Amino acid sequence: MSTATEEAVVTAAADREIRIERVFNAPRERVWDAYTRLEQLIQWWGRGNRVDVERWEFRVGGHWRFVEHADGQSHGFEGRIREIVPRERIVQSFEWDGMPAHVAIDGASFEDLGDGRTRVVTVSQFHTPEERDGMLQSGMAEGLNASYRALDALLAK
Template sequence: MQNAMKVTTPTDREIVITREFNAPRELVWDTMSKPELLKRWVLGPPGWEMTVCEEDARVGGKFRWAWSGPEGVSMSMHGVYREVSPPERCVRTEVFDMGCVPGGGEQLATLVLAELGERTALTITLLYDSKEARDGAVASGMEQGMAAGYERLDEILEGAAV
């Protein structure tokens, strides 16, 4: 079954992403928190590669992800974990480097994974400093990149369930 990702903008400063996965919550959490699994599905657009995946998923811990793309283009993201409650919820700051999100700055990301029997519902709320920053993120193509990543994640989860 294809799980469609839904993106909404409920306020001037928020983006909310929802999606379901055909896997138990603990498995989805692992694929979203372990570097060796993140590197398999958080690749960016076609032709891009994740080159750095540093994770210290604890309160006060930091993360840093970096990608390289065609013709020497690169981007990265880093931040600090404010709350980590496996396998249900985490809150972290996120800053994109290289200006890939027009209007950028720091955003606050809240991930919630809810159990639906053997399925999992994901909700990510991104809170921006301004409407302009939120609109820049929407215009950046993030929706297409996230959807492609989640389709790759579906394949990993399907293989793990076997």
């Protein structure tokens, strides 16, 4: 069996979009649970760092807010859930305290590859090309890949 992709493929798919693709070496249901069950999500979401959960309402219209602690700093993230199709898709808003009032809409799709692996594709849409570029320049790809490595470790258990 082939292994998970080492790094997520992050592309500026359109002038206001970022497309992120990553293959995980686990069945879709396991990956879905890691994204939607809080006790698993906090183990990988913040690059494996300590994450305080200020809100977690996993339902359409629900609000979530996490604060990651790393290197003596705190970084807050939050959003609202717009759509849930179990084991297939989650659409939510995403806002990082480092770029306040610059809200992206993230749509994550979970594809069963049929061989025990799952492809997750997330498309983030921004209001302007400048907001998209600001997110790309923020170090988001490095942070995302660190989180995905922590997710790989969780899925390997």
